[in-house]
Amino acid sequence: MVATDINNDGRMDLFVANDTVQNFLFVNRGPDARGKTKWDEIALAAEVGFSEDGRPRSGMGVDAADFDGDGRQDLFVANVDQEMFSLYKNAGDETFRDVAFQNGVAQATRLLSGWGLKFFDYDNDGLVDLFLANGHPDDMIDNYSQQVRYREPLLLFHQENGHLRNVSAGAGPAFSKMFPARGLAVGDFENNGRIGVIIGNNGGAPVLLRNRAGQGNHWLGLKLVGTKCNRDAIGAGITWSAGGVRHSRLKNNGGSYLSSHDPREVLGLGAAAKVDWLEIHWPQPSGRVQRLTDLPADRYITVTE
Ligand SMILES: [Ca+2]
Ligand SMILES: [Ca+2]
Ligand SMILES: [Ca+2]
Numbered sequence: 001m002v003a004t005d006i007n008n009d010g011r012m013d014l015f016v017a018n019d020t021v022q023n024f025l026f027v028n029r030g031p032d033a034r035g036k037t038k039w040d041e042i043a044l045a046a047e048v049g050f051s052e053d054g055r056p057r058s059g060m061g062v063d064a065a066d067f068d069g070d071g072r073q074d075l076f077v078a079n080v081d082q083e084m085f086s087l088y089k090n091a092g093d094e095t096f097r098d099v100a101f102q103n104g105v106a107q108a109t110r111l112l113s114g115w116g117l118k119f120f121d122y123d124n125d126g127l128v129d130l131f132l133a134n135g136h137p138d139d140m141i142d143n144y145s146q147q148v149r150y151r152e153p154l155l156l157f158h159q160e161n162g163h164l165r166n167v168s169a170g171a172g173p174a175f176s177k178m179f180p181a182r183g184l185a186v187g188d189f190e191n192n193g194r195i196g197v198i199i200g201n202n203g204g205a206p207v208l209l210r211n212r213a214g215q216g217n218h219w220l221g222l223k224l225v226g227t228k229c230n231r232d233a234i235g236a237g238i239t240w241s242a243g244g245v246r247h248s249r250l251k252n253n254g255g256s257y258l259s260s261h262d263p264r265e266v267l268g269l270g271a272a273a274k275v276d277w278l279e280i281h282w283p284q285p286s287g288r289v290q291r292l293t294d295l296p297a298d299r300y301i302t303v304t305e
């Protein structure tokens with residue numbers, strides 16, 4: 001499950017990946033006359049409940065991010081082999097379109113079963129990328145399948161101009177190994193601004209991947225502390241400008257599969273050595289906008305609402 005705002009109304013919605021039945025998309029309509037929050041489940045109408053040909057898939061991991069930079073949150077679901085994973089692009093009218101083929105995701109995942117996954121900016125160029133951890137659920141599958149294996153490769157996609165490109169082959173030796181992967185969590189465990197990945201394996205040791213990508217790119221780490229809003233500032237809008245380039249991100253929560261992530265946000269600055277300005281749009285009930293200017297790069301800061 002992932003909490004995100006699919007219609008940019010400032011209220012967090014919930015997307016739930018389901019296994020062999022329709023996914024759920026609960027849209028938060030706000031309080032009714034008695035002050036009780038009303039939720040509409042719209043997955044069928046929004047075209048995120050099933051595959052393009054109307055079949056329920058075996059949803060495992062899930063996440064949300066604006067992967068193409070159009071200002072709308074998109075959704076991702078990992079499914080099992082032959083089903084292909086779902087990359088649901090937000091059309092802006094509470095409907096989505098599965099663009100997994102157009103982004104090379106469907107082709108890369110046809111024989112894979114996915115679990116943990118996360119959108120994050122691994123190279124600090126300011127654009128969110130995608131990491132997938134995979135493994136077949138049946139540990140006897142090698143005995144009766146010619147194509148599908150119990151241990152499967154990790155996949156890394158780099159975002160380029162709103163398009164995902166499979167860069168796994170050049171991403172390091174871990175990407176040529178096979179794993180019975182399940183959970184995946186991201187976090188900057190050395191506090192150097194490069195987000196690492198930890199993967200839980202079924203019946204085996206976890207794998208901890210140090211991130212050496214994006215050398216030379218600068219970053220700013222943010223710990224947001226809500227006072228009027230929720231303490232972790234889930235639902236905060238973050239907009240920053242560095243070197244004349246502006247980016248935005250929504251602080252979602254949840255995502256992946258049976259995993260919890262580093263709650264800090266790392267903002268990629270590319271070659272810019274400072275942040276010209278940063279705006280935090282705190283979630284309700286305050287809805288306050290806080291603006292900071294001329295922030296030095298390559299460090300973590302705490303911003304309190
Ligand atoms: Ca919403
Ligand atoms: Ca989008
Ligand atoms: Ca990136």
Ligand SMILES: [Ca+2]
Nearest residue numbers: 188189190194
């Ligand atoms: Ca790191």
